[in-house]
Amino acid sequence: MRLLVRLQPVLAALGALAVAAGVLVAFGYPAQPALRALVAGSLGGADAWVATLLKTGPLLLAGLAVALSFRCGVWNIGAEGQLYAGALAATWVATRALPGAPALLLVPLVVVAAAGGGLVFGALAGGLRAARGVNEVISTLMLNFVAIQLVALAVHGPLQELAGAYPQSDALPAAARLPAWGRLHAGVAAAFAAALACQWLVFRTPTGFRLRAVGLSPRAARFAGISPERYGVLALALAGGLAGLAGGFEVAGVTGRLYEGLSPGHGYTAIAVALLARLHPLGVIPAALFFGALEAGAGAMQRQAGVPSVATEIVKGVVVLLSVGFAVATGAAASGAVPGAEDDPDAATETA
Amino acid sequence: MEELLAASLRLGAPLLLAALGELIVERAGVVNIGIEGMMLVGAFAAFAAAVATGSPGIGVGAALAAGAAVGLLFAAFAVGRRADQIVVGMAVNLLALGATGLAARALYAGSIPEAPRWGELAIPGLAELPWLGPVLFVQTPFVYVGLVGAAGVGWFLTRTRPGLRLRAVGEAARAADAEGVSVARVRVAALAFGGALAGLAGASLSVSQTGTFTEGMTAGRGFIALAIVIFGRWRPVGAAAAALFFGATTALQFRLQARGYAVPYPVFLMLPYVVTLAVLALATGGGRAPADLGRPYAREER
Numbered sequence: 001m002r003l004l005v006r007l008q009p010v011l012a013a014l015g016a017l018a019v020a021a022g023v024l025v026a027f028g029y030p031a032q033p034a035l036r037a038l039v040a041g042s043l044g045g046a047d048a049w050v051a052t053l054l055k056t057g058p059l060l061l062a063g064l065a066v067a068l069s070f071r072c073g074v075w076n077i078g079a080e081g082q083l084y085a086g087a088l089a090a091t092w093v094a095t096r097a098l099p100g101a102p103a104l105l106l107v108p109l110v111v112v113a114a115a116g117g118g119l120v121f122g123a124l125a126g127g128l129r130a131a132r133g134v135n136e137v138i139s140t141l142m143l144n145f146v147a148i149q150l151v152a153l154a155v156h157g158p159l160q161e162l163a164g165a166y167p168q169s170d171a172l173p174a175a176a177r178l179p180a181w182g183r184l185h186a187g188v189a190a191a192f193a194a195a196l197a198c199q200w201l202v203f204r205t206p207t208g209f210r211l212r213a214v215g216l217s218p219r220a221a222r223f224a225g226i227s228p229e230r231y232g233v234l235a236l237a238l239a240g241g242l243a244g245l246a247g248g249f250e251v252a253g254v255t256g257r258l259y260e261g262l263s264p265g266h267g268y269t270a271i272a273v274a275l276l277a278r279l280h281p282l283g284v285i286p287a288a289l290f291f292g293a294l295e296a297g298a299g300a301m302q303r304q305a306g307v308p309s310v311a312t313e314i315v316k317g318v319v320v321l322l323s324v325g326f327a328v329a330t331g332a333a334a335s336g337a338v339p340g341a342e343d344d345p346d347a348a349t350e351t352a
Numbered sequence: 353m354e355e356l357l358a359a360s361l362r363l364g365a366p367l368l369l370a371a372l373g374e375l376i377v378e379r380a381g382v383v384n385i386g387i388e389g390m391m392l393v394g395a396f397a398a399f400a401a402a403v404a405t406g407s408p409g410i411g412v413g414a415a416l417a418a419g420a421a422v423g424l425l426f427a428a429f430a431v432g433r434r435a436d437q438i439v440v441g442m443a444v445n446l447l448a449l450g451a452t453g454l455a456a457r458a459l460y461a462g463s464i465p466e467a468p469r470w471g472e473l474a475i476p477g478l479a480e481l482p483w484l485g486p487v488l489f490v491q492t493p494f495v496y497v498g499l500v501g502a503a504g505v506g507w508f509l510t511r512t513r514p515g516l517r518l519r520a521v522g523e524a525a526r527a528a529d530a531e532g533v534s535v536a537r538v539r540v541a542a543l544a545f546g547g548a549l550a551g552l553a554g555a556s557l558s559v560s561q562t563g564t565f566t567e568g569m570t571a572g573r574g575f576i577a578l579a580i581v582i583f584g585r586w587r588p589v590g591a592a593a594a595a596l597f598f599g600a601t602t603a604l605q606f607r608l609q610a611r612g613y614a615v616p617y618p619v620f621l622m623l624p625y626v627v628t629l630a631v632l633a634l635a636t637g638g639g640r641a642p643a644d645l646g647r648p649y650a651r652e653e654r
Contacts, residue, residue, distance in 0.1 A: 027458035152617075312450070
């Protein structure tokens, strides 16, 4: 049984792939060429690996954002919006506020702006939750759409390229671009480093201990003098910062511009990433690599086997279902893999 | 003015239908953020069945059945396995997007046919009423079902015994259980109903408003329905008012664009979410969420 619990993420990932393959066959798609293209496009050769790592970067950061907040019992569905807020702030700094600054100054500022933009959106949901008892599921979900439309507004208005041809920002100046080796930019390495930092924060610091305590039992935490509200704000702010970095790295490392639809739902995929990792910061690394490979391979699958890349959504959905369905079955909820197992009747908050 | 109001009702109908389903689900103590996915499945099922049979009516029936089936899938995990409702809802959205996208490409290979549509249906007599006639009584059946449904849901919740039981399950599941009400059965039934209405809402997009299906065509309307339930303070009349309001903002946006105003349309698209956040932040007293909302119920736990 212990072994089964250990292997649960692997089984969930394999099970999801099997279900997706079954669905493909049921719809009459060629499953074997699809799988071959998927593997070749994600792991077959250096280019494929670079593509996988480029997709892994934002999923890693956003996955950490979700894992960190779920750990604290905060249901942050808002990584998508926090990512866009980070991308928006980074683009503003690079193309409007300080476009002429030298790289030594501009790159750090762009990174700080990205984290800051996401942090503001996360903290907004956290503040509403702590002060007004607004349920964070609803607020983060609503803020996703607010952020997405703010980006739309920006690229049709104040941040639109000076040429005015397309609804997109100007290209970020070279001095704002992240250092890169070929297509692989430094943001990917930073994402891996962030996983180590989160691991240290969650398991090696008093703050991390309190975050986990609140997640396991807000009531017990309150008796121990830890404010669940305050740590909820902290968790959401941290999560927002991480997801914001993901957005900033995308514009400063990959696309070079801000436009609508910048994220193909990384913030939602991040939920699957975090659950597959069982909310473990180090576990987010293999989980993000799995989904990164899936997204990188999906393009090849669509081109070579004619299977629409939207098929990957099925894998994500099944991973999520198997992760939670199975976690309950193996009693993982009690061991803290799934937070919020207990209510907090003393909370000053109303569920709304 | 009449035109604008009629358009508000037409555009608000899918929102209202989905919101009424969600309202029943939430009053039973379950948060379903998978409505978006359920709507998408309904939109596709209606489209596929209408194209195959040439009858939009059969399409609507298929949408109801498909939506209810997704509701039961949700229930299997959220009620049966007591998995977290938020997570199950996200999974439903992802699965629905993937499955409908795959199915559409598999069935139509890139060339989407046109589906037969349900158009406006003038109610004899009432349609001739001055002013009110064209606004209220020359509408698609979806509008009528939504308006009558809002009244029906209100009557069901406050005037019937099953409605009372459903509210008891949402407010105090343990007490309801002690009274002999099966919490699981009520929640499963509520989810099937909520799924069916979300499916119907999806059908109104594919076999009434557009006559086509595109990947992810619900475009966040399921989340607006979620907002409408909160904005309407968990009451059908409130939900109807909120759906009309959000329908009106969309209608107004189209109208202004058609007249050539440079409308910053993202502002309109953002509005439902900003308004809901503001309502949540500022609300005091009045309607509030069911007490046991979002809590899986386990008999043996204390």
